[in-house]
Structures are given as structure tokens and as C-alpha cells.
Amino acid sequence: MTEVVSDPPHEVAALVGRYRNRTFRRTALLLAAIAVLFLMTLIDVMTGPASLSFGEVVSVIFSPSEASAQHRVIVWDLRLPVALMAICIGAMLGVAGAEMQTILNNPLADPFTLGLSSAASFGAALAITLQWSLIPGAGVFFVTGNAFAMAMLTAFALYGFTRLRGVTPEAMILIGIAMLFTFNALLALLQYGASELQLAQIIFWQLGSLARASWGKVLTCLIVLAIVVPYFMSRSWSLTALRMGEEKAASLGVNVSFLRLTVLAGVSLLAAVAVSFVGAVAFVGLVGPHIARIVVGEDQRGFLPFSALAGALIMSGTSIVSKAITPGVIYPIGMITSLIGIPFFISLIVSQRQRHWQ
Amino acid sequence: MTLSANNLSVLFGSRRVLHDTGFDALQPGQLTALIGPNAAGKSTLFRTIAGLVTAKSGTVMLGGQNLDQLSARKRLQQVCFMPQFFTANAALSVFDVVLMAQKQLAGWRVRTEEMTAVAQNLHDAGIGHLADAYIGELSGGQAQMVSVCQALTRQSEVYLFDEPTSALDLRHQLDVMTRIRDAMRARGAVGVMALHDLNLAARYADHLVLIGGGKILAQGSPDQVLSDPVIAQTYDVEIQTALGPRKELNVHAYAD
Numbered sequence: 081m082t083e084v085v086s087d088p089p090h091e092v093a094a095l096v097g098r099y100r101n102r103t104f105r106r107t108a109l110l111l112a113a114i115a116v117l118f119l120m121t122l123i124d125v126m127t128g129p130a131s132l133s134f135g136e137v138v139s140v141i142f143s144p145s146e147a148s149a150q151h152r153v154i155v156w157d158l159r160l161p162v163a164l165m166a167i168c169i170g171a172m173l174g175v176a177g178a179e180m181q182t183i184l185n186n187p188l189a190d191p192f193t194l195g196l197s198s199a200a201s202f203g204a205a206l207a208i209t210l211q212w213s214l215i216p217g218a219g220v221f222f223v224t225g226n227a228f229a230m231a232m233l234t235a236f237a238l239y240g241f242t243r244l245r246g247v248t249p250e251a252m253i254l255i256g257i258a259m260l261f262t263f264n265a266l267l268a269l270l271q272y273g274a275s276e277l278q279l280a281q282i283i284f285w286q287l288g289s290l291a292r293a294s295w296g297k298v299l300t301c302l303i304v305l306a307i308v309v310p311y312f313m314s315r316s317w318s319l320t321a322l323r324m325g326e327e328k329a330a331s332l333g334v335n336v337s338f339l340r341l342t343v344l345a346g347v348s349l350l351a352a353v354a355v356s357f358v359g360a361v362a363f364v365g366l367v368g369p370h371i372a373r374i375v376v377g378e379d380q381r382g383f384l385p386f387s388a389l390a391g392a393l394i395m396s397g398t399s400i401v402s403k404a405i406t407p408g409v410i411y412p413i414g415m416i417t418s419l420i421g422i423p424f425f426i427s428l429i430v431s432q433r434q435r436h437w438q
Numbered sequence: 439m440t441l442s443a444n445n446l447s448v449l450f451g452s453r454r455v456l457h458d459t460g461f462d463a464l465q466p467g468q469l470t471a472l473i474g475p476n477a478a479g480k481s482t483l484f485r486t487i488a489g490l491v492t493a494k495s496g497t498v499m500l501g502g503q504n505l506d507q508l509s510a511r512k513r514l515q516q517v518c519f520m521p522q523f524f525t526a527n528a529a530l531s532v533f534d535v536v537l538m539a540q541k542q543l544a545g546w547r548v549r550t551e552e553m554t555a556v557a558q559n560l561h562d563a564g565i566g567h568l569a570d571a572y573i574g575e576l577s578g579g580q581a582q583m584v585s586v587c588q589a590l591t592r593q594s595e596v597y598l599f600d601e602p603t604s605a606l607d608l609r610h611q612l613d614v615m616t617r618i619r620d621a622m623r624a625r626g627a628v629g630v631m632a633l634h635d636l637n638l639a640a641r642y643a644d645h646l647v648l649i650g651g652g653k654i655l656a657q658g659s660p661d662q663v664l665s666d667p668v669i670a671q672t673y674d675v676e677i678q679t680a681l682g683p684r685k686e687l688n689v690h691a692y693a694d
Contacts, residue, residue, distance in 0.1 A: 091566045095557035096550070098570060099533050103548075185525065317543035324535070324573070325525035328585075330490050332543060333514040377529040377572065381546055 106382045109375060113389040117167065120396040124163040127403045130154055165293035166399040166413075167392040168301035169354045170364055174391020175305075176350040177365030178372065178383060179312060182319050183340045183347075184249040190365035191351035194238060194252070195259025196231045197362075200355040201286050202263040203230025205270045208281045223285070224292075227356035234259055235348030239341065252344075288359035288414030290399055297357050304353050308346040309388070315339060316380035323378050361414045363421025364391050394420070439501035440465055441487070441596050441628040446496035448482055448652075455482045457652040460496065464645065466595075469619045469629040471639035471660075474649035475673055480632040481522060483649065484598045487630075488519035500595060500628075515542070518594035522601045522632070526581040527574045535573050536560060539588045556591065563587040564613065578605040586614055590621050597622065599631040603638065611635075615642040640664060640679070640687040648672060660687055 125137045132140075132151065140147040140155040147155070173191065180189035191197050203226035206212045213222040214229040241255045271279055312319070318339055321329040326336050355361070368391035369383070375390075376382035394417065401420075402411045440463035448456040456479050464470050472480050485491040487498050489510055498505045505513050536556045537548065560566045565583050573581060582605045589597060599618065603611040619642050622629035630647075633639045639646060639660065646663035648656040650672035656663045661679075663669060664687065670677045676692040 089558070089561070091561045092554060092557040095533070095560060095566055095569050096553045099553055099557070102531070102533075102570070313546075316546065317538050317541060320530065320534070321538055321543060323525065323528040323530060325521075325523065327490070327521040328524035331488060331514065331519040331521050332539060333511050334543065335510065373529050377531065377534075379530060379534045 106376050110382070110385055110389065113386065113393065117389060117392055117396060120393065120400065121163045121167065124166065124396055124399050124403075125155055125159045127400050128154070128159060129408050161293040161295050161298055162290045162399060163396065164298045165290055165301070165358070166395040168298060168305065169290075169358050169361065170368070170392035170395025171388040172301060172305060172350040172354040172391070173361065173365040173395075174368035174372070174387040174389070175309060175312065175384065176347045176354070177391070178369035178387035179319065179343050179347050180365070181369055182322060182378075182380075183343050184252055185323070185325075186249060186253055187370070188366070189253065189256075190363075191347075191355060192260065192360075192362065192365070194256035194351075195234055195263055196348065196351045197355050197360045198260050198263035198267065199234035200227035200231040200352065201282075201360050202267045202270070203227040203356075204285045204359075205267050205274075205282045206230070208285065209270045209274045209278045224356045227285075228352050230263075231352035231355060232348060234263075235344070235352065238348075239344070249340075284412070285359050286414065287412030288361040288417070289410075289412055290358055290402070291410060292357065301353060301357070304349055308350055309384075311346060312343065312380075312384055315343070316384065319343070319384075320378065320380045359412075359414060361395075362418045363424075364394050364417055367421050367424055368394055439503075439595055439628070441498070441500050441630070443483075443487065443498045444496055446483070446486060446498070447494045448479075448486055448491055449494050455479050455652050456486065456493070458496070459649075459653045461647050461654050461657055464628050464630065466626045466628055467623050468644040469622050469631065469642060470645040470647055471643035472630055472632045472647050472649060473634075473636060473639050473663075474655075478649045478672075479652040480649055481600055482652075484519055484600055484630070484632065487596070487598060488517050489513040490519070516594055517596045517598065518589050518592045519598045520585055520589040520600060520602060522604070524581075524585060526576065526578075529572050529574060531569065532565065532571055532573060532576070532584050533557075533560070533569045535584055536588050536591050539591045542592075559587050559591045563590075563617065579607060579610060582606060583610065583614065586618070590617070593625075594627065596628045597630070599629070601632050601634065603633070603635065611638060618642075636664065636677075636689040636691070640689055664689060 122134065122137055126132050126134060132154065136151060137155060140151045144152055144156060177190040180194065181187055203214065204223050207223040207226040213226060215225040238252065238255060271282060274282065318329065318334045321332050321334050322336065322339065330336050369387040371390040372383050372386035376386045398413045398416045401416050402413050405411055442463040443460040445458050446456050446460055447454065447458050472483065474480055482491060486493050489505065500516060533556060536559055540552050540556050560569050563583060565587060568576065568580060573584060576584065582602065586602050589599065602618065603614055606614060615638055618629060618631065643660055646658065646660050647654060648663055648669055655668050655672055656666045664677065664679050678690045680688050682688045
């Protein structure tokens with residue numbers, strides 16, 4: 081078949097041209113999404129009780145030495161960490177959701193499905209109600225530390241189970257759901273015995289908030305992204321092949337079990353850090369990848385970066401909305417992502433694109 | 439290089455799927471049809487040759503090389519296996535599906551010659567018009583043609599096709615069989631194809647291998663194997679062969 085060179089090769093040239101156009105379109109979309117994200121970050125920094133103009137924000141960010149001390153504090157110490165944290169968390173959840181859906185071959189997979197978010201909530205509740213710290217010496221970060229430790233422990237338990245059972249996607253999803261219900265039950269148990277103040281703290285934690293952002297946390301998120309994302313990118317074709325089924329991927333040379341385990345480890349790290357920093361933010365990990373799938377398809381060379389960007393855009397938008405609904409009040413982001421996510425999710429279910437998962 | 443298998447035994451748990459079996463050297467440039475009833479062990483034999491299933495005992499030899507001594511990746515470069523089933527619900531373009539085989543799953547950048555090779559393959563397979571469509575939007579038959587095209591894009595010593603025509607209409611069955619047979623001849627590669635349609639096997643294959651109950655029961659030219667009484671016993675039907683109007687071998691089966 082490859083030996084036959086057709087003449088004239090008009091169709092061949094046309095096919096190459098069309099593929100080039102599609103690649104160009106994908107790159108243009110990625111660049112456009114980056115530009116929009118940049119703009120939204122500036123709007124996010126503008127939004128808040130002390131209103132700053134677009135020009136002021138730009139000048140404080142790009143020439144801080146010329147800005148007033150008050151503006152510098154508002155922008156650099158208060159708002160920029162929140163805006164950047166929103167982007168990092170969105171990107172982390174977007175990538176985590178995308179790769180969970182890929183390795184588990186399931187459109188509903190995200191950090192919630194595997195029980196990682198509920199494990200993090202349980203860990204945080206342990207710290208809030210019983211003052212138990214799972215990480216000795218965590219200090220003021222013991223709520224975050226507990227959430228992270230619990231999410232990672234759940235991920236390790238998941239590995240353990242799946243290795244016992246053989247790594248099948250169905251087993252992972254079922255065990256994840258079992259974890260989800262277990263942690264929800266344990267959380268309810270803690271809530272039942274908690275004081276009113278503790279209860280309020282747990283609920284606030286669960287609703288998710290970017291108010292806990294700091295430059296240190298932004299840096300941590302960037303480091304985790306810098307470790308995990310290049311590995312996922314280097315496995316782009318293998319992950320793309322996996323979407324054609326385990327046997328097809330294996331026949332093309334993918335070590336499916338190894339790929340699933342390493343990607344699951346990366347995804348767990350992303351999700352555990354994200355939920356431990358901002359709480360249980362729903363739907364970003366689910367919806368981000370679905371938007372990416374609709375816009376650029378599932379070739380990981382576009383799907384992976386676009387899932388990150390879609391997640392970042394959703395979180396950035398959420399951060400703006402959380403501050404803009406009622407001036408002076410910052411609504412919990414988890415609530416807003418759910419309210420945006422649910423209508424989107426339903427429209428997705430009834431839309432044509434759902435056939436990709438039939 | 440010839441392909442042969444000796445004393446292969448494969449166990450799934452306690453269930454023995456291949457029983458200490460093998461086949462004689464399959465010649466380069468020839469197409470062999472692997473025939474046998476359902477659950478005879480055809481797919482398992484393919485997976486074992488491709489290295490996706492580990493045999494409890496036995497060897498698969500390609501030329502003088504024992505394939506078990508190669509790394510999994512190296513083995514899959516030499517042995518191209520097209521599985522019978524794959525998940526065709528992804529938002530992946532047909533071009534990308536063929537490209538991933540062309541690129542052997544490595545590197546983000548796609549060179550012009552790689553794009554041209556993919557386009558040429560799609561054109562030759564008569565599915566150029568599907569290049570931009572998502573694989574999830576295709577019919578079963580179209581997806582199967584993409585799968586064959588993806589396999590033939592690879593440059594291997596051995597090609598294993600697990601029922602490549604099961605979802606195709608008559609015309610496309612003949613087209614795909616012709617393309618595969620011609621490609622094996624042109625490349626001097628060993629082609630093995632699991633088939634249920636004995637007429638296609640008789641018409642296109644140079645060599646037949648009959649498998650039943652996890653054992654190779656007969657092998658030889660289509661004429662020899664199809665006239666062997668063991669084939670009727672294996673399929674539990676009465677089989678008669680006759681020459682057709684174009685001197686092709688036709689197979690008739692009767693269940694009563």
C-alpha cells in the first residue's frame with residue numbers, strides 16, 4: 081500500500097494541506113486562549129472592594145516601583161496571588177481530570193470520582209474537629225497538610241487495590257466510588273460530633289476558597305505542574321493511543337499498565353495539592369477536559385494544554401464572579417463552579433458530542 | 439524472514455487456551471489465513487506472537503531470532519498486530535489515528551514526509567475523504583478500514599490481522615484482501631490473517647492454518663487444508679469445495 085504512489089497525487093497534497101490547517105487552527109486557538117486568560121487575570125486583579133482601573137493594574141504589575149504603596153499591597157500581596165492561584169488550580173484540575181478520563185476511559189472521571197476530593201475534605205475535617213495532624217510539624221498548615229496527606233493516602237490505597245485486582249479501569253472507578261462514599265460517611269461522622277464553630281469551618285473548607293492563596297502556594301503549584309505536565313506531554317501519543325482501547329494501544333507498543341500507574345501518580349499529586357490548597361472545588365476537573373475535547377479533540381498534543389487552559393479559564397472566571405456578585409462579599413468558589421458546571425454538564429449529556437463516549 | 443512457532447502453551451488462570459502447539463515456517467511475501475471456529479485460540483495465538491500474552495512454554499521464531507529475547511517495543515516494531523476490536527468512540531481524526539502509527543508514538547513535531555506518508559496511505563486505502571472525520575463518527579466498516587490502513591502504515595516484518603474484514607461490505611472485503619495480499623508481496627513480509635470467511639481464505643491466502651481447541655490441526659495450501667476431513671470435524675459441518683467460474687476455489691458448507 082505504501083509502495084503504490086498514485087499519480088496525480090492531488091488528494092495527497094490536499095490532505096497534507098488540510099492537516100496543516102487543522103494544526104495551525106489548533107495552535108491559534110491555544111494562543112487565543114492564553115491571551116484571554118491573560119486578560120481575565122488582569123480583570124481578576126481589578127475586581128474587588130478597592131476598585132482599580134485597568135491601566136492602574138497594568139502599571140502596578142509591570143512597573144511596581146512607580147506605584148503607590150497601597151496599590152502595590154492590594155495588587156502584589158492580596159489580589160495577584162489569588163488570581164494566579166486560580167489559574168494554577170484550574171490548570172491542575174483540568175489536567176488531572178483530562179488524564180483521569182483518558183487512563184480510565186471514562187467521561188465522568190475527575191478527582192471527585194476517585195474519592196480524592198472527599199478524602200481531602202475528611203483530612204481537613206480531622207484537623208478542624210480533632211486537631212489531629214497527619215503530618216508532624218505541619219504547623220499552621222496542618223489543615224492543608226492533612227487534606228494533602230489524606231488525598232495521597234487514598235491514591236496509594238487505590239494503587240494497592242488496583243495492583244491486587246489487576247489494573248482495569250472499571251476496578252479503579254468502582255474503588256474510587258467506594259472511597260468517595262466511605263470518606264463522605266466518615267466526614268458526616270466528624271460533622272455530627274463537631275461544635276457549631278467547627279462545623280462552620282468544615283463547611284467553609286468544603287465549599288472551596290481562593291482566599292487562602294499565597295505566593296508560597298502559587299510557587300508550590302507551579303513546581304508540581306512543572307514536574308507532572310512535561311511527563312504527560314512526553315507521553316502524548318501513548319495517551320492518545322490509549323483512547324482507542326487498551327489492546328490497540330498495547331499493539332502499538334504502549335506499556336498500558338505502566339502508563340496508567342505513572343499517570344495516576346501524577347494526576348493524584350496534581351489533584352491532592354489543588355484540593356488541599358483551595359478545598360473541594362467541583363466540576364473544573366470534569367468540565368475543563370470536556371470543553372477541550374469539543375474544541376480541539378482528543379489528540380493529546382492539543383487536548384492536554386487546552387484542558388489546562390480551559391480549567392484555568394473556568395477558575396479565573398469563577399474568581400471574578402465570586403467577587404463581582406455582591407460588592408464586598410467573596411462567595412465560595414466551589415459553589416460557583418458547581419452552579420456553572422451543572423447546566424454545562426447537562427447540556428453536554430444531551431449534546432451530540434456525547435457520542436464519543438458511547 | 440520466516441515466522442514459525444513451536445510448542446506454544448498459554449494459560450489464562452487455570453484455563454489452557456493454547457495446547458503445546460505451533461506452525462511451520464510461514465514464508466515472507468505470502469499471506470496465511472488462520473481459520474478455525476469461535477474461541478479456537480486465533481486471537482490468543484496472535485497476541486502471543488505479538489508478545490502481548492506471555493506463553494507458559496514454547497518459542498516464536500522470526501528468521502533465526504527468538505522473539506522472546508527482544509524487548510516489547512522492539513518486538514512490536516517487527517510484528518505489527520491489528521486487534522479485532524478497538525474503541526472507536528474518541529474525538530480523534532482519522533489522520534491522527536494513522537499518524538500515531540506512522541510516528542511510532544514518539545515526538546510532537548510532525549515532519550512533512552510523515553504527513554505525506556499518512557496522506558498517501560489514506561489515499562491508497564480509498565479513505566482520503568474521511569481524513570478529517572473523527573473516528574467516533576465513522577461506521578463500523580469505515581473504522582475497520584482505518585484500522586487496516588493504520589496497520590499497513592507501519593513497516594514491519596510480520597503483519598497479524600485479526601478478522602480485518604468482519605465489518606466490511608462485499609466490495610470492501612475484496613479491496614482490503616487485495617491490498618493486504620499485495621502489500622505482503624511487495625514488502626516481502628509475513629502476513630497472517632484470522633478469517634471466518636473460508637471463501638476469502640481460499641481465494642486470497644497462499645497458505646492455510648487450521649486451529650481448533652487451542653491446537654493447530656492442519657496446515658498447507660488452501661486446496662490441501664480445505665479437502666482435509668479434519669476441517670469438517672473442527673467446524674462440525676459438511677464441507678465441499680468446487681472451482682468457480684474464474685477457476686477460484688469455492689467452499690460450501692452444510693449444517694445438516
